Amino acid sequence: MTYRDIPGVGHLLAPAAILEFSDDLRTADVDPLQAFLAARLGEIARAQPEGTEARWAAEHLARTVDAACRDLSDDLVSWQIELTEGDIEEPGLVQRLRQGLASDWNRLVRTALRFAGHPDYRPRWRPLRYSCVAHAEFSEQALGDAADAGILHCPAPGHDG
Known part of the structure; x- marks a missing residue:
């Protein structure tokens, strides 16, 4: 082709x-x-x-x-x-x-x-x-939010913060 x-x-x-x-x-x-x-x-x-x-x-x-x-x-x-x-x-x-x-x-x-x-x-x-810069930025942002698995916002015992 x-x-x-x-x-x-x-x-x-x-x-x-x-x-x-x-x-x-x-x-x-x-x-x-x-x-x-x-x-x-x-x-x-x-x-x-x-x-x-x-x-x-x-x-x-x-x-x-x-x-x-x-x-x-x-x-x-x-x-x-x-x-x-x-x-x-x-x-x-x-x-x-x-x-x-x-x-x-x-x-x-x-x-x-x-x-x-x-x-x-x-x-x-x-x-x-990634397909492009925008895809990389979007994915990294989404992964960054999900990657902490709620630890940064978790009141459970044993977590810092």
């Missing part, structure tokens, strides 16, 4: 220097991850004897991960269209797309983390916790 070439939006479509939020993911982030995972999972598959269940499982996992990478790339093309049209705050399908990007990326990078000691592994491939 390809995206439309729209003048003046190149800055929106360029990969982030530091990947911090899932909103910053671009198709260019997926291609090297896909190649890395294909190579590592291919090595595992080839190490299994031909015709065995282990070989089938390793090859099937490699095909499944490759398909997941292609699906993520396609979704990122859709996301990039939403970015260029300024529709990223629209409720409904756009938000489902936005949430799916994070979970799909995180699944793939958790697989890549298994091979973090490999020389071709990139530190950029890490799970992303």
Whole structure:
């Protein structure tokens, strides 16, 4: 899938220097991850004897991960269209797309983390916790309020305060 070439939006479509939020993911982030995972999972598959269940499982996992990478790339093309049209705050399908990007990326990078000691592994491939700055601030505020589990406001014995 390809995206439309729209003048003046190149800055929106360029990969982030530091990947911090899932909103910053671009198709260019997926291609090297896909190649890395294909190579590592291919090595595992080839190490299994031909015709065995282990070989089938390793090859099937490699095909499944490759398909997941292609699906993520396609979704990122859709996301990039939403970015260029300024529709990223629209409720409904756009938000489902936005949430799916994070979970799909995180699944793939958790697989890549298994091979973090490999020389071709990139530190950029890490799970992303938030979609954007506003999401991070909202979540941290909500977690901060819930994280104290009421201790700061609890009159029960054994609590300081």
